[in-house]
Amino acid sequence: MSNAIERRVPQQERGERRIAELLAAAEVVLSETGFEATTMKAVAQQAGASIGAVYQYFDNKEAVAHALLAQYDAEMDRRWVNLEEATRALSVEELAQRFVDVMIRFIEQHPAYIVVLFAPGTHKRDVKVQNRLRERLALVFRSRNRRLSKEQSLLVATLTLQMIKSMNSLYALSKAGERATLVEEYKLALAAYLTSRLAG
Template sequence: MSNKRRVPQQDRAERRVAQLLESASAVFAEAGYDAATMTEIAERANASIGAVYQYFPNKEAIVRALRVQYGNEMQKRWTDLESITAGLTVPQIADYLVDVMVRFVEEHPAYFPVLDAPVKYKRDQEGRRHLREQLANVFRNRKPALSQERAYRMANVSLQIIKSMNVLYGEANSRERSELVKEYKLALAAYLESQLISQRSQKPTES
């Protein structure tokens, strides 16, 4: 079975879209979503305004494309989650999960402006489910007695704890961000330890 060759025009279009999204993210990071303009994005990309509109009819379309891109990139960071966390303690698992999110945010300065943009967007439900199943498997590997339903619920709660950091993290200065990360790691670790570490039965103390 022969591999189909990519059409050069298709390659150029994909490179142009990637360039426009990179330029848009830079503008959003600097000016914010509301203040950013299509003209600024075109100038940053060294493209004509017509070229921008050829691929994106408005800022909302750009934000949707960036959210898809961010979702795909984040999904890759969760790949092999079971093998990565296999030898970690429960607090180390909590640290790793929080750090994945923090690194992503730091590497994508436009993350918060894109996330906060008033744009209707429906996430890929299959990718969302897959991530939670991966995390649920991590928990079941650590504590096989967990039911799949319970482990999946724990995955939902854990991710919600991590996502709840976004608002505070976005508003904080660099020093405060560092402290927030520590607090959220403690919070997530405490939750996971309460669910994953079996408590030995305590003998009643003798009086």
């Protein structure tokens, strides 16, 4: 019995490693060619794998994009674990800047993020991860303004996330030389909104 378990574990580890390699390859292909032009064959070639190996783990490129987005969501979740503690000493303006900077840094580190964010089939995201982030933001906002109810702080968190999300698509569509200006405008807009909601 124990021998069977010992044999299965390495096989599982190999499978997880292979999935990670395929997703890393898909990230490159998607960032370079976009979703529509991406093919399973291109992902296989980038990974140095057979097309059969790709289909062993993913039914189609929509499934690949969905898996990548789940991976991105999990990473983003980890980045915000200690959000309240990490932002306690910041002013509201600095807080807004931090939120935007974290998102921009993430986009730059994962150039396929915007591609998969708007790919078909990826609208079914991990609700738990999204809710955790919203709740963490709400806790930060309530610590800044105790007069905010739980419902109000969650609303502010929701709108904050929506503002940042809207920046993602505009950032992707903007020319490289325009992006710095766009980011600064979003920082100003978010800072103005949070200042009005967190004052007092």
